[in-house]
């Protein structure tokens with residue numbers, strides 16, 4: 001369904017929420033014995049991509065990952081959950097926020113899940129030819145989601161300003 005503007009109907013934040021869970025295994029570790037950052041990055045991209053596809057109702061590609069913070073190491077046996085939701089939408093692009101939490105295999109009954117990473121990714125909804133297509137606006141569900149929307153706007157301004165500044169610099173060098 002579309003609004004009279006031709007833009008798809010808006011959707012609440014909750015529509016896009018996705019959780020992925022898996023247990024870390026021996027093939028996921030680096031030379032130090034903790035989980036490789038690249039494994040976590042792929043997990044983050046996977047869950048964010050699922051949220052973006054659900055919100056946009058079709059194909060969405062990763063345009064940028066500009067902030068990923070590793071807070072705590074992951075270990076073999078940890079049960080890891082990645083939570084994603086669309087925080088902000090433009091015309092064809094959207095920001096997806098991801099939080100990764102772990103239940104330590106040897107401390108499950110004793111402690112709350114540990115936040116191990118957070119990330120912000122930009123996805124662009126594309127058509128079958130790979131061209132950007134309009135996506136539904138996201139409508140924040142709660143004051144917390146409204147706060148996430150405003151913070152996402154700040155990040156977008158910085159992202160685009162940095163890209164423009166670098167392009168200007170390259171055009172004169």
Ligand SMILES: CC(C)(COP(=O)(O)OP(=O)(O)OC[C@H]1O[C@@H](n2cnc3c(N)ncnc32)[C@H](O)[C@@H]1OP(=O)(O)O)[C@@H](O)C(=O)NCCC(=O)NCCS
Pocket residue numbers: 060061062063064089090091092093094122124126130131132159163
């Ligand atoms: C992402 C992609 C479709 C954008 O195409 P484009 O022709 O540059 O698109 P436009 O300049 O028209 O921008 C489209 C939207 O993306 C945003 N955008 C483009 N590049 C961006 C970037 N680096 N960071 C943040 N936003 C970006 C624009 O601001 C615009 O948003 P809006 O419509 O909400 O205002 C294209 O660069 C691409 O296909 N990249 C490869 C994607 C890929 O292979 N990802 C990995 C596998 S999924």
